[in-house]
Amino acid sequence: MATTPVFLITGCSSGLGYEMSRAALDRGFRVIATARRVETLQTLKEQGATILSLDVTAPAADLVTFAQTAWEIYGQVDYLVNNAGYVQGGAIEENTPEETQKQFNTNVFGVLNLTNAFLPYLRKRRSGTIVNISSMGGSLSLVGAGVYCASKAAIDSFSETWSKELADFSVRCISIQPGMFRTPVSNSTNSQRGSRQIPEYIAANETMVGYNAQTGTERGDPAKGAARIVEFVTQTNEDLPFCLAVGPDAFDNVRGAFERRIAEMDRFKEWSMGTDFEGYVADPAAYTI
Secondary structure: OOOOOEEEEOOOOOHHHHHHHHHHHHOOOEEEEEEOOHHHHHHHHHOOOEEEEOOOOOOHHHHHHHHHHHHHHHOOOOEEEEOOOOEEEEOHHHOOHHHHHHHHHHHHHHHHHHHHHHHHHHHHHOOOEEEEEOOOHHHHOOOOEHHHHHHHHHHHHHHHHHHHHOHHHOOEEEEEEEOOEOOHHHOOOOEEEOOOOOOOOHHHHHHHHHHHHOOOOOOEOHHHHHHHHHHHHOOOOOOOOOEEEEOHHHHHHHHHHHHHHHHHHHHOHHHHOOOOOOOOOOOOOOOOO
């Protein structure tokens, strides 16, 4: 019986999900590729992937059932890749509560509920890697994409906490922050605009117009990006960071965002200080969050 590691990847009908499936297959891994419409996965099936239908926004109980079904195929899942998602654009105010909730149901709660469905198996086996596909937007808080960026910031935060909580079970977790890759993410299916159009939000509108206009000219090759992700997360001799920017644009933009935040903190440091009780002496051995 084959004992090669198993990838389970969500959102594999196109883009990075499709390319990560191919990259994993090319490296000899077994792959369970999923998408809402299983008929979009026939090409991956022909290349050797097992295909399953999965809607990550399904009720949590249904995802528990799915996890059991998927686990029983090979008796293991070594890499759970949470890739399914879409872009909800427009100024924050332009998005209805329902549109914002829908974005978080897919990009955040789908990841949370599916991961929780697999964690009992990973913890019991005391091995496995969770790979959450975030975005450089999670660190950039872009005008015109605030709802989307907030959803990815939540994924980054969950990933960092999981990387700490699950270390005792030898389960790793990493958040991947891709830059701009030439995928269908900005087409009408994967990119949506808030339905409450407010002309006064000029910068937000310019962001969306520019984002859609560059479709098909992005600098990132999704096949190369996917191969880099698969190669990086399958390293067994190196601890993974909780977050990895993928693409030169992602590296430069995320690094720049961190540097600006540090400079801003230093600039206003005096306003952060002076709030302790009079005479308080910090105990370095005391519990802190």
